[in-house]
Amino acid sequence: MRGNQPAAGRPASQAATPAERLRSLLVAARSLSLQTPGHQADLVGRHHVAYGRLVVELPAVSCMARHLRHAGEVVTIVEVTDLAPVPIRDRVRARATLGGWLTAAPPNGRDGSQHGGEGERDAGDESTELTAVFELATAELRTSGSITSIAPEAFAAARPDPLAQSEADLLCHLADHHPETVERLAMLITPHRRAGARRIRPLALDRFGIALRVEHSDHDSDVRLDFPAPVENPDRLTEAVGALLAGCPGPAASHADRDRPAR
Template identity: 40%
Template sequence: MGDGQGDGQTWTAAPAAAERARSVIAAAWSCAVTAESGREEFVGAHSVADDGRVLLRVARDSRLLATAVCAPRGEPSAVLEFADVAPVPVRDRIRARLWLAGRLAVEEGRLAFEPARLVLRQSSGAVVIGRAEFAAAAPDPLAAAEARLLTHLADCHGDAVERLTRLVGPASLHGAVRVRPLAVDRHGLTLRVERARAHGDVRLPFHRPADDLAQLSERVHVLLGQAGAAARPRALHRQRAEGDG
């Protein structure tokens, strides 16, 4: 289960691209907007409406707001960018980037962005997401708690992370110098395997999706139970021995 056939493996039991995009937006603290007026970054100012529009609360003196109000050709075009940053310190912390291209309009003192094209780029490559698909999707139910969960796992339960590596195939652990929790969602847990000059990710799918924290705890305990019956990977045996020396 989740034995990882290399850095470019195809994950199973993973969120769909539209769900992943909604999760990126839900967890992001900031949003960068590029329009005719230039590039601005807004912190804690975005939300997504039921119809898939991105709503932005901006200051009255914002150049972006002035551009939308004074645009001579109607609604101005813009590009929104969100970065998904791993909450646990790892090499290459940007897990994904999401770009939305569309048009801005002023609505009740705030900006309403209507996306026409959405592109999600992850380590596995870029994918274009349909507007209707994005509007119909919902963020992962664990997205808002993911940072806290992963930080706690990394800082307080390093022994559990090491035990989970017993579910990882030897090829993916070859040359490993550190393994850290990279991501968690309702479908599974992802580990970042760092080597001296490279890194790769391994997905450990849950046996069933977890829709809340109680279910997540049960899913992780199932993985740990499976890992408990497996032998410690030889790569980590060497890593532990070298560290003790």
């Protein structure tokens, strides 16, 4: 469904590239799933991206770590789900599937380390965790009804959104401690989209704007409100929201992302 056109004199909505969204998803995600031939692992707090590559820490005693030590390199599928941090219906915002190869990081190699010392772990030492590097071959990002392929070169060159790591805390703080601000933001949505809404909740946040979930009894709408200028860091968010509310007094500032039946 087409959204409302931007107000006269305002630029078209800006958005992160698919590669940037994927990098941001991996930064924000607390967990991911790894699948290798004959093995599967759900890792919590054991991944990061360094030098454009996904790096994971496998428990030394896990079957996957032992298999990787023996094989040296294994075909791997990585799956990540992006969930809205604020309680709403249908919290899944995006899913990503990455295909490639998992290899043990070389001792003293930079590929396995984003922080000092991690790259110095010996891949053959079973007394420590095994640092493994994922070599990306294919990537797909699935959002509301669309699937986008992302080239490895684009992923490596992209940078995560500056708000990605803080997004969950910022949205929960907004929803729990500043409901009046959410109400004021909701007033920027065109009246016909918010008419009859059961509630309106913060859904997503990035440097370009904030998205709200408009819940009706039989369907939901996601509506995005663009900041006047991109936010450089979390400390500038309050200023950006204030500018949005001050500079966009009418509902023409919003545009719809999607409508969908309630689940």
